Amino acid sequence: MWWSFSVSLAPILAEAGKTKLTSMYKEYKNLNLPEIEEEVLRFWEAHRVFEQSVEQRSESDRFVFYEGPPSANGKPGIHHVMARTIKDLVCRFQTMKGKRVARKGGWDTHGLPVELSVEKELGITKEDIGKKISVAEYNQRCRETVMRYKAEWDELTRRMGYWVDLEHPYITYENDYIESVWWLLRQIYDKGLMYKGYTIQPYSPAAGTGLSSHELNMPGCYREVKDTTVVAMFKVRRDERSDWLFDDDSEDVRILAWTTTPWTLPSNTALTVGPDIQYVKVKTTNPYTGEPVSVILAQDLVDRWFGQKHSPEILSMSAPFPGSALEGIRYEQLLDFGNPIEPLDGATDAFRVITGDFVTTEDGTGIVHTAPSFGADDRKAAKQHGIGTLTLVDAQGKFKDTVGEFSGRYVKNYTDDPNYQDVDVDIAVRLKKEGKAFNVAKYVHNYPHCWRTDKPVLYYPLDSWFIKTSAVRDRMVELNKTIKWKPASTGEGRFGKWLENIQDWNLSRSRYWGIPLPIWRTEDGTEEKCIGSVAELREEIEKANAALGLDQQVPDDLHRPWIDEVVLVSSDGKPMRRETDLIDVWFDSGSMPAAQWHYPFENQEKFRQNFPADFIAEGVDQTRGWFYTLHAIATMVFDSVAYKSVVSNGLVLDKEGRKMSKRLGNAVDPFDTIARFGADATRWYMISASQPWDNLKFDLEALEENSRRFFGRLFNTYSFFALYANIDGFKYEQDEVPLERRTEIDRWIISLLNTLVQQVDADMADYEMTAATRRIQTFVDEHLSNWYVRLSRRRFWRGEMTEDKLAAYQTLYTCLVTVSKLMAPVAPFFADWLYRNLNGVTGREPHASVHLADFPAVDEAAIDRALEQRMDYAQRISSLVLSLRKRQKIRVRQPLQKVLLPVLDDSFRAQVEGVKDLILAEVNVKEIEYVTDTSGVIKKKAKPNFKTLGRRLGKHMKQAAQIIGNLSQEEINRIEREGRFELKIDDQTWELTLDDLDIVTEDIPGWLVATDGLITVALDVTITDELRAEGYARDLVNRIQNLRKSRDYNVTDRIAIRLERHPEVEKAVQQFGDYIRTETLADRLELVDHLPEGETIELADGISVRIEVERVAEKV
């Protein structure tokens, strides 16, 4: 390209802490973000920019951030780029605002996914652990596996520009970490918030293990199944309590209860009714035996079971009565196999109607068959009412051998027996035969399955340790209200409402690779110890060694199996063994505020400085995961929030809006994306495309487009600056041109820039990063590139270094440097590249990197709203004029005489006057003529101001709008003169002022006009001979410049021009010869009659002429 200098690219000279200047702004042919980023990365690493950015800030002014630990057991995906971009940009922003933001990394190392991948690799199941492979070996494999993809994670971290300290991360499997977790558990234990309970939990008989809610919620676990359902009839015993139900001695009264799990019917011990639900007794006949029978069910559900095609008929129906009336009524056991009632909290009563709030009339009969061993609600209700239980199914999922003909039969086909007979069906058949079935049907519903065995889960009573989170519910709710949630709805809704009916936290996991529950018990459970530190464990071990004559030591590794071997001793000398459960891994990560510092055993000061966090961020899926466990533990142990603000980002979906998954093959590879488009473009796209808490439809094409638009334009703007600044040797060495001596457009862009700084600062502080990026983008695209640079181009390449030219350089430089700082949190690479390219030449700031600089401060004095409005007028007026030219097909190079601009008030006129020159230059028109209404050519129209009038007029608004819209010219003129207007509707009168009306010009009769809101523009399209000649002159200049360019002449070369004579061209040369010569740097411009050697050029209106251009002297 002829005007560009070839510049040898100086190597990076900036050193840590100080800047060595380069002499030229670097120029580049094309924007290559990935290349820039690699270079910037090398720079950051070589000069430890991250470390410096943290260390240079005061210890006493911190912004605390917690890193949610990822598991390196799986590969990172594009959604991790999303979450980490948010974390990173907030931390970088706060750093630039002067805060010290330490970012300690962490690794989540325990849990099911790790265990499973090991089992898969070894080809074993959970049952094999301790048999085919020792627990020690198994855990060793887990420990090795857990960091499998650490290299990928580290590379992603590095390459995406996520600044986090990975040299000193916390790792959840380390003894120090475990010890802190134990300490936390001990605090909770000491507050009486831990208990062991025999509760109903999801259980997989096929796998022989309880399942966590996590496991139950793995994709595909809830499946549609078709089950046999039974409405069973429970025969009421007649006694004092139930007597009122019977009409006569022979009446057979039965209570109806529906179940989708008939195999639980032998274990029934109660029936639960809703105390406030209305029930009725219906006389009918048994559909299977034909015997007369009376059945009790909810009134609302009568229609469901009666009156249909094949359903029994209603012979008579009682008046409704509330469920509370049924309470205490006894019934005969449905299927009696002579098993004793097992005590539940000591109670062994059974076969009685009880009440429960959970009963609804949504389905079934409004009466719940209650088997306390197989349902959590059932168990709760039974306990409340002193009912015992029957557990007639064993842990393998088959009936015990005391259940008559059903003994030994699996309740579901857990063994893949090809001849499996559905026991539900057989139970139904027996009930039908015995006249105890009211209805038997197939029913399709969702039921959870064990994701590993594909078999239905069973709810089964299991021993577990719980944290009584329900006891601190109110405090958690209260503290949550002080947390700033982004978006707020997640905090109030998903999280808040969930807290309000929080369940106790089931801590137990019967697993191997995790933090062992530090509780030891005597065999009879009468004494237990919760260990809160290694020192305490050592003491207890020594005590036990002495008392029991053992030779134990604190294990080097606090995991199983070593910790299981430790035996402690009770106060009366009995051995105590550890409860074999591990704790829920979510407790691990929720412990990190303390455990990352090995608090309270070390770093007490550090912990105090870093608790609670100012900010955390993760995906919404962590709402009930990490966000919850942090909150719960902090509430229980420290009576504090764990974080003051939290951003929960949405999912990253594919461009069709589907969830990304390996299975669908629509997962986007983060490494690939970054390598192709750059980390900055990826980050910028993710943040600017949609609010982080909305789901993002990730589309590579959109990313590319966004990158081209924003980074491309910013790059072009920089390139433009660098090109001319190098020619002029501009290094910002001269004094600052005072603002008041700069031109309108300079002061305008600086005003906008300061407004931008103010807004972006506020947005970023409020975690509104999408708004911030969009504002920056608008500034760069629309204002800086498309208006400021475009209109200021001439100032940069024309003439010597005048004050105006200097002001232009300074202004553009300031804009670029400031933008680099504003964008630095989101696009750290390009921002630093831009900053260093600029500051590396001028040395105006002492920082080697933009990330060591301060976030820009607003110069409020530079903000000039009137000027911003003025320029907005200029843009709109220009746009209107251009659209008029367009309509008339008059090229912009053709000058026109004047623009007519109706002005309705003096301030508008004054405003336009201030930007008149810009408008005229932009639209190539000679003058603006202001038309006032005194000239009589303007047609005015009045519109109501709905905002001010609506409130006052209320329902008369419609009529008012019509009256105002129909006001005549004269009336409008009068209103403007008097400043008031009496509006009469019906009998009422309102006194309106000019504020209540918008008066606009819509038309100038006889002229070509265009309107945009309140601005109307008319264009004089008469082309005089002189204007035409000037148009051709401009065409000529343009064609000659093109020739210079295509011939690779230097910008400063002088030329000689010979033109073939042509009547129009001759006029142009005669009148505008000087202009042509000046513009094209021509020493001579001659007209000749024949120019056979010349090139042919096309001017407007189909004129073509021959021309000869040659260089007269070369200048370098």
Place this chain on the structure above:
RNA sequence: AGUCCCGUAGCUCAGCUGGUUAGAGCGCUACACUGAUAAUGUAGAGGUCGGCGGUUCAAGUCCGCCCGGGACUACCA
């Protein structure tokens, strides 16, 4: 089943505490500019603001119900 988010032009998204002509970018079409040119500008077409009902003088915006997409949670007999 509950809770929450989303549903505005072919695509991606704006639209503040309700105010009358619903915006932008891309894409498409046409054109201009040509000393930022693998850049830039202008114009045009394109919308039942998911649907129905309500509140209001006025609803994309507030309320209710429904439909569709998504997430999380769950002890649905």
